[in-house]
Amino acid sequence: MKALLVVDVQNDFLPGGSLAVPHGDEVIPVINALQSRFDLVVATQDWHPGGHLSFASAHPGKNPFEITDLYGLEQVLWPDHCVQGSEGAEFAAALEKNRIAAIFRKGMHPEVDSYSGFFDNGRRYATGLTSYLREMNVTEVYVGGLAADYCVYYTAKDAAIEGFETHYITNATRHIASDSYEKAISDLREIGVHLITAEEV
Numbered sequence: 001m002k003a004l005l006v007v008d009v010q011n012d013f014l015p016g017g018s019l020a021v022p023h024g025d026e027v028i029p030v031i032n033a034l035q036s037r038f039d040l041v042v043a044t045q046d047w048h049p050g051g052h053l054s055f056a057s058a059h060p061g062k063n064p065f066e067i068t069d070l071y072g073l074e075q076v077l078w079p080d081h082c083v084q085g086s087e088g089a090e091f092a093a094a095l096e097k098n099r100i101a102a103i104f105r106k107g108m109h110p111e112v113d114s115y116s117g118f119f120d121n122g123r124r125y126a127t128g129l130t131s132y133l134r135e136m137n138v139t140e141v142y143v144g145g146l147a148a149d150y151c152v153y154y155t156a157k158d159a160a161i162e163g164f165e166t167h168y169i170t171n172a173t174r175h176i177a178s179d180s181y182e183k184a185i186s187d188l189r190e191i192g193v194h195l196i197t198a199e200e201v
């Protein structure tokens, strides 16, 4: 059984959003067209409480995109984004949602960020996504969404670590920065994640 994981296709990551990914909106038609090829479509949703410690605004004197230490973990400080209940946290209006069977929210613990749809960055809390996919007899996972170098990367990495045959769909994602994107791609290649295009699904 193959599952499509649609990562964080939310307004704040689209052009005009508070943490806009360049050309982020271009993933939507690609993901919409892909959905009918899968028996199971699952989405993740970045869902932070106000004042989340990944927000630069929670650290007086610090600016967005600075790096800090957060309880022993390296943390990029982000603009406020995907605050629970806000318009920016909603899925993109143009995203086809009818076939999404389950939504896994992440980033709710105020003290730790959560890029992967499976675990927080400190690997202290699981979202339940591994158990869900196993219960649904999923063996192969295909990942797309936003952003390529953060949440899509870490979700694909954890999917592989959790034992799923994992495919990262390069044209169903867009990145925030090219240096972190290059690193993500080489790491995924090294751990055996398949890098494919939507046309190859």
Ligand code: VGL
Residues within 6 Å of the ligand: 008, 013, 046, 078, 115, 146, 147, 148, 149, 150, 151, 152
């Ligand atoms: C993301 C940074 C902060 C993402 C989420 O979805 O890639 N990036 N929160």
Ligand code: ZN
Residues within 6 Å of the ligand: 046, 048, 054, 081, 082, 107
């Ligand atoms: Zn976030």
